[in-house]
Amino acid sequence: MVDPTPQDQLEQDLAQAQDLGRWLSDDERLERQRAEQQALTDKQQQDQHRLKLVALAIVCVVIPPLWPLAFGITLHLLFPKTFGRLLWVAGGSAVVLGVLTVGVGLAIATCLWMLIQSWI
Structure with missing residues (x-):
């Protein structure tokens, strides 16, 4: 991801300050950035895990003796x-x-x- 230019960063900070009604301190801003990065990392890991399960489910559907496993994986993906x-x-x-x-x-x-x- 490309870092925003200083002007873009200032506009983002201003918009965020207007939304919150105050300016964030440096520590608060860093904490928010860390939380956003962690959420993004978690989402990517979840998506990768889901993709692996879908691939496994497809393999299990192709091989008839593994149909119960495919059913279980499908239930896990849905619920x-x-x-x-x-x-x-x-x-x-x-x-x-x-x-x-x-x-x-x-x-x-x-x-x-x-x-x-x-x-x-």
């Missing part, structure tokens, strides 16, 4: 926050189900071991 929450719920449910399965399996194994020991 990122909702899909993220859904993944957290699904992951938590999987952990709870795994712990319950191991617990029940250990309980059954213990009962069988006790029965075998009582028969011996």
Whole structure:
């Protein structure tokens, strides 16, 4: 991006001062510039991430066994926050189900071991 000329910069500063009703200090101006730069960087990263996901979704659509993955990516692209929450719920449910399965399996194994020991 090309730096504005001093005249353009003065006009921008004047317009900003009129909008805010006061002149910004140098620190405030630098902070605003940093925030704008950070927002621009975040937007570019988000756009790049989105492009990668779209490309992956297209590849998954072309390969039939990967259609469920393509469906998941499409949901993520359309509803990122909702899909993220859904993944957290699904992951938590999987952990709870795994712990319950191991617990029940250990309980059954213990009962069988006790029965075998009582028969011996």
